[in-house]
Amino acid sequence: MLATITFAHHSSAAIIGDAMRSVVDWADMCVVVDRGTTEEMFNEIRSIVGDKLRVVADPGDLDRNYGMDQAEALGATWACTLDPDERMHCEGVNVKEKLEKIGYGTVLVPHINGHYSKERFFRLPLVDRFVHGPHECVPPVNQRQVYMTGVAFDELIKSPEEIKRKSEGILPGLVKLAQDEPGCPRWWYYLGDTLSILERYEEALTAFQKCADLRGWDEESAFSCFRAACILMHYGRNTEAMDTCCAGLSRHPGLAELAWLAGEIALATGWPDKAVYWARIALANSIENGEAHFVKPRIGFRHHYGITVGPYDLMAKAYKALGMTAEQDAAQSLMDRYRKKEVDHA
Numbered sequence: 001m002l003a004t005i006t007f008a009h010h011s012s013a014a015i016i017g018d019a020m021r022s023v024v025d026w027a028d029m030c031v032v033v034d035r036g037t038t039e040e041m042f043n044e045i046r047s048i049v050g051d052k053l054r055v056v057a058d059p060g061d062l063d064r065n066y067g068m069d070q071a072e073a074l075g076a077t078w079a080c081t082l083d084p085d086e087r088m089h090c091e092g093v094n095v096k097e098k099l100e101k102i103g104y105g106t107v108l109v110p111h112i113n114g115h116y117s118k119e120r121f122f123r124l125p126l127v128d129r130f131v132h133g134p135h136e137c138v139p140p141v142n143q144r145q146v147y148m149t150g151v152a153f154d155e156l157i158k159s160p161e162e163i164k165r166k167s168e169g170i171l172p173g174l175v176k177l178a179q180d181e182p183g184c185p186r187w188w189y190y191l192g193d194t195l196s197i198l199e200r201y202e203e204a205l206t207a208f209q210k211c212a213d214l215r216g217w218d219e220e221s222a223f224s225c226f227r228a229a230c231i232l233m234h235y236g237r238n239t240e241a242m243d244t245c246c247a248g249l250s251r252h253p254g255l256a257e258l259a260w261l262a263g264e265i266a267l268a269t270g271w272p273d274k275a276v277y278w279a280r281i282a283l284a285n286s287i288e289n290g291e292a293h294f295v296k297p298r299i300g301f302r303h304h305y306g307i308t309v310g311p312y313d314l315m316a317k318a319y320k321a322l323g324m325t326a327e328q329d330a331a332q333s334l335m336d337r338y339r340k341k342e343v344d345h346a
Contacts, residue, residue, distance in 0.1 A: 001028045002096055003054075003076035005067040009035035011084035013044035015156070020048045022087040023080065026095045029054050031071050031079075064130045072124040079122050085156040093150045105144040108299050112152040116300040119145070120153060133177055134170040135190045147299050167197040178207070185216035189224055196227070205231045212244075215251065222252035223301035229261055238265050254298065256285040257306025263314045272321035275314060282311035288338060312338060 004027045008016055020030060030049040032042075035058045046053055054074055059066040064081060071079045078099050082088065089112060099107070099121060106128060107121035119138045127143045130136050158166070171194050177187040192207030205228055212224040225248025232241035245262040248255060263278030283289055287307050312335035319328035 001076050002078045002080065002099065003027065003029045003031050003071040003074065004080045004082050005031045005033065005064070005071055006082045006084060007033045007035055007067065008037040008041060008045070008084060011041070013038070013041045016041055016084045017044040017048055019082055019084050019087060020045055022089070023082055024049050024052065026090060027052060027080070029071075029074060029076065031056060031067065031074065031076075033067050033070070034058050063132070064136070065126065068122060068124060068126050068129075072126075077124055079124055080120060081122075083155075087154045087156075089152045089154060090150075095151065098148060098150070102146050102148075105146050106138050106140060108145055108147045109151050109153055110147075110299075112154040114304060115302050117147065118153065121148070134173045134194075135186070137186070145299075147297055163197060167194045170194060171198070178210075183214065185211040185214040185220060185224075188214065189220055192224065192227060196231070201231050201234065212247070212251070218252040219255075219298055219301050222248040222255045222258065224248075225251065226255065226258050226261060226303065226306075229258075229265075233261070233265055233268075238269050241265050242269075254285050254290065256282045256287075256290060256311065257303040259285070260306040260310045260314060263311075263318070267314065267318055267321065272318040275318035276322070279311050279315035279318060282306070282314070286311050288341075309335060309338060 004023045006016070006019065024030065027049075030045070030052045031054045032045060033056050042055075056067075056070045067081070068079050078096075080088070088109075104123045106119050106123075108117040109120035110117045122138070123143075128138050128141050130138050171191075174187060174191045174194055177184070178191050181187060188207045188211035192204045192211060195201070195204035195207060208224045208228040208231070212221050212228065215221050225244050229241040229244040229248070232238075232244060242262055242265045245258045245265070248258045259278050259282035263275040263282060266272070266278055267275040285307075312331055316328050316331035316335060319325075319331055
């Protein structure tokens, strides 16, 4: 039995209703943790999920482990977390059939933009539990993590002001976590990310470099190098940026965006011939040419342009700088074909 778990609070009836519509077709029950839910909101939820609705008491804080335990007590064997501002996209996919084939563990689902993934489905009872705090997660200590294809999630778009307010709100907690657990690369990555949003780039650079130096999860370590290199390039520190890209590739050679950025740095430095070579490396691991045969698919931390159109664009610009017109036209043709494919797919 598959349950969805939603903490209903601080949202309008329409927003929660849209969230429920995205899961009601394949969920066996919709568990709502009541955190000051209005009658209007409950009426909206009931009108959508009907007798699938289960309401449990507010635990006093946003405790996803509590929600999971309540779903298990109600008879669920799988659970899916769903915040009111989130939407699931499962068109044409039999979610329960996929979960039955997976069997057990924590299931990661990509964001619809492909930039990152999130723990979304959980076999009950929980073996590995949520670690709370900013950017909470479920570390795979005792159970495997599985990446589910064909399903994605989305979030309501926040305004720049809302993003800034949220970042300012979580920053003190991230600073404390990084101080209390300096050996945990996760906190350093998200500290760098939050500082970047707040345009505190020098501090963000330090945090990203700290995350990379800890050499934890290979994707996270490599992508921290990418984020650090972007900041270094922004400040014109191209030699350091190039070295940082190469360091990132030593941590995970499959990140196309690291090679793409190295090529952009080479082109900006006046080395178009080297930019061509970097573009070729990037294309080998791009979405079109690399990820189809990955032994282990990437599950997060992506720069969309750097793994899709960027390598083609880099190659075209580099050939142009070299005066190689035929090669430039060929690269431009490949880029136009890929862009058309993206539009057709969308």
